[in-house]
Amino acid sequence: MKPLLTIAATSDIHVNKYPIQRDFFSQVNGKADLLLIAGDMNDGIEEQIQHFLDLISEVKIPIFIIFGNHDANENDLPKARNLLVSNTYVTVLDGEYTESRVKNIRVGIAGAKGFGGGFAPNELRGNIGEQMMKDFRKEIDCEVEKLGSALEKMADSSPDIKIAMTHWAPFKEVIEGEHVELYPFLGSSKLGDVIEQAKVHLAISGHAHVGPSGLRMTSGGIFASNVGYLVNKEKMIFFDFLSDKTVKRRD
Ligand SMILES: [Fe+2]
Ligand SMILES: [Fe+2]
Numbered sequence: 301m302k303p304l305l306t307i308a309a310t311s312d313i314h315v316n317k318y319p320i321q322r323d324f325f326s327q328v329n330g331k332a333d334l335l336l337i338a339g340d341m342n343d344g345i346e347e348q349i350q351h352f353l354d355l356i357s358e359v360k361i362p363i364f365i366i367f368g369n370h371d372a373n374e375n376d377l378p379k380a381r382n383l384l385v386s387n388t389y390v391t392v393l394d395g396e397y398t399e400s401r402v403k404n405i406r407v408g409i410a411g412a413k414g415f416g417g418g419f420a421p422n423e424l425r426g427n428i429g430e431q432m433m434k435d436f437r438k439e440i441d442c443e444v445e446k447l448g449s450a451l452e453k454m455a456d457s458s459p460d461i462k463i464a465m466t467h468w469a470p471f472k473e474v475i476e477g478e479h480v481e482l483y484p485f486l487g488s489s490k491l492g493d494v495i496e497q498a499k500v501h502l503a504i505s506g507h508a509h510v511g512p513s514g515l516r517m518t519s520g521g522i523f524a525s526n527v528g529y530l531v532n533k534e535k536m537i538f539f540d541f542l543s544d545k546t547v548k549r550r551d
Contacts, residue, residue, distance in 0.1 A: 304543055306333055307333065307334050310338070312531075322354070325536075328359060332361060336365075336465055337365045340467060340506060341365070344372060364390075367392075369467065371413075396450050397454050398411075399459055405460045407461045408462050408463065410447065410462075410463070413443060414488065416488055417490065418483050419472045419489040451464065451495070463501065465504050469505045470487060470488070475487060475511045477510050492522075500522060503522050503525075505526060508528065515549040
């Protein structure tokens with residue numbers, strides 16, 4: 301069955317650490333309709349962002365980017381965003397929703413960085429204790445609200461294909477293989493809850509460098525995938541959307 305459209309995706313490329321070349325990105329030309337990059341491009345330093353921009357400079361399809369925790373390291377995401385959008389193919393989604401038309405199909409993407417806190421029934425709960433812990437919970441709620449608001453816009457618009465993109469993991473299924481002690485620092489099921497409510501066709505995430513590859517079905521019936529660079533043996537991942545709106549991952 302010929303796919304309706306193909307999405308290329310990757311994350312956690314950490315271009316300041318890994319020797320990634322331009323052809324890693326330019327391979328998507330002619331093979332995919334859209335490229336999604338789910339955060340941790342670098343450590344947020346201007347020269348590293350410029351290096352990343354150079355690496356994606358030969359990509360000639362729309363590129364959708366969210367931030368990861370490493371991109372936030374310099375505490376100046378507005379500056380990082382301004383640098384990234386100097387490439388006119390790039391759209392940055394930080395609690396935002398956007399829509400693309402590919403071959404007459406409307407593709408909606410809701411993206412946010414996300415945060416940690418763990419997974420139900422063992423997630424961080426309540427709002428009592430040290431200020432630092434309150435701030436931690438506040439950050440989770442803030443990121444969930446950002447993602448939720450982008451997903452609400454998606455629901456209002458009702459595109460043909462719905463995609464959610466977070467850096468932090470929204471589901472346990474995409475971090476299996478990591479130490480369970482690390483789970484609170486890898487993602488939050490609160491992100492997964494809003495993604496499941498939105499009934500997206502695909503949820504991609506990164507951050508867990510030792511997570512599973514492949515396409516997972518979550519307990520709530522969502523196709524989810526960890527598109528991390530190391531998780532996927534340094535390969536770009538391609539998702540084909542079929543006419544019944546199911547998705548097939550091509551490794
Ligand atoms: Fe990473
Ligand atoms: Fe990360």
